[in-house]
Amino acid sequence: MNKDEFTRATDILNDYIQSRPLKYSEKRLVILRALLDSNRHLTAEELHSIVKDKDASIGIATIYRTLRLFTECGISGELTLDGSTTRYYPALGKAHHDHLICIKCGKVVNIVSPGIEKTQEKLARENGFTLESHRLDLFGICSDCQK
Amino acid sequence: MNKDEFTRATDILNDYIQSRPLKYSEKRLVILRALLDSNRHLTAEELHSIVKDKDASIGIATIYRTLRLFTECGISGELTLDGSTTRYYPALGKAHHDHLICIKCGKVVNIVSPGIEKTQEKLARENGFTLESHRLDLFGICSDCQK
DNA sequence: ATCAATCATGATAATAATTATCATTATCAT
């Protein structure tokens, strides 16, 4: 859908691949395009079923392997809600974001709050921690589901 | 360890049991005491191995069933980090709290920040959501592990 | 105290998501 985004993602991916003992693969590009096009938070299974329309030979194991690779090099992110299935989403070039999740329909909205981030730093410092990352998920009911 | 806490917990539990078709069980009290005494974030397996010293007949299924019951009636809480094992902790009478987690040693510190809660409410409202709950986990390195 | 109804439990089978294994195929530097 967004050509620039795909190009930027492949650039990052290629750099990552060339900086370590990895090799090119066409299938990774098919998976990448599907992930970027959907622009949703997908499970590995969902992505697999989308991708199979383009290349029926791609197996579920490759989906998992590839998503891990994408997450390692920063072009996708992972979201796990309460010990259940992990969902993957394009994270390229986006600032770190948190999630607002509708507990009725499952919709996920990305949110950003620099204010919260600062408070988090302070809390960590007060407890002697060096902060590495965080996860903030807000659960509620979206406007559609309130009707 | 803390007798008042145990008494308060059993009161809540008894009320809960009597308010629906449930029956008394001694084993639940053994599990409750172990959970309160440890005062840590335990996996079901960890709690099971602690509890077996008191009553070797308690099986892992009962641990899971009982922890779910405790969480339902508010005397324990659940914490799941990134799709892995769920940990359970005493939540009785504690205000809602977030977690500060050491990524080296696994230590979990409870934190409270009214400021963050308010910002969350605002973010939810801005996106048309009614907020129900949230989960905030900060990942970092604790003072011990920085040495 | 007895009894019947039904909840609680232990052992274990089942499930679901993810990862590991391994034989085969593709890539890449020479």
Place this chain on the structure above:
DNA sequence: ATGATAATGATAATTATTATCATGATTGAT
């Protein structure tokens, strides 16, 4: 082209958790 090694598909293995089911415990009515 070739040899080394990464990528892949199919599937076995793993892990945490839940469901099943036969048995034992609790409760309320008699």
